Amino acid sequence: MTTDQIMQLTYLVLLGAAIGGSAIVAGRNNLGRMAQQAAIWALIFIGVIGAYGLWGDISQNLNPRQATMADGRIVMPRGQGGHYLVEIAVNGTPVRFVVDTGASQVVLSQSDARRIGLAPETLRYSGMAATANGMVRTAPVTLDSMTLGGVTDGPIQAVVNGGEMEESLLGMTYLGLYQRIEIANGTMVLTR
Known part of the structure; x- marks a missing residue:
């Protein structure tokens, strides 16, 4: 891993921590609901990645x-x-x-x-x-x-x-x- 890649990864981790921390602080009174929404978004993200990875097979079935x-x-x-x-x-x-x-x-x-x-x-x-x-x-x-x-x-x-x-x-x-x-x-x- 190059120095530039390490710096980019560090930046992304810090940015993610800042966004996650602010979301926790903003929703501290309703952590259960926030966890539910986070899980829904994670499943949507995983679904999009899965559909992208299988798109060649899916598109061949839908539109051969x-x-x-x-x-x-x-x-x-x-x-x-x-x-x-x-x-x-x-x-x-x-x-x-x-x-x-x-x-x-x-x-x-x-x-x-x-x-x-x-x-x-x-x-x-x-x-x-x-x-x-x-x-x-x-x-x-x-x-x-x-x-x-x-x-x-x-x-x-x-x-x-x-x-x-x-x-x-x-x-x-x-x-x-x-x-x-x-x-x-x-x-x-x-x-x-």
Whole structure:
């Protein structure tokens, strides 16, 4: 701590003591009520600090940012948990994907597969994939179309995950259609 910081801290402590002392002297006849008001202000202060610290998560829940399209580029802000999320129309049905450059394929959860018209229980789970939860069986499928930013691609090779998955993964069978993938300042940009 520098000398200037020590002096500033000393000044703030003395100022706080003067304000606190004058408040105690002014309210000495009603100390209980003054303590109650001080506690209320302390809780308000703690609440404001907490809301400020959680604002990134709160604002993402209240007003989630979506991917935007401009000049053949898809711009995605980082979502909750540090993941990049994008909604793509798969066979005409909106599906929310976690962008995963480490996934070699587009991986559909069973619920998303069902939503786009596939019947997961009738698929042939002939493949295997290593996941964070261990090995899972996968069923190869072909998606007729994937539409993002007014551009439709297809057919796209994908797999349906035989295990439990919260969200589908946007892997390299789709991401490889872009010439460039950039990540900077909390934003991912896909360029055709």
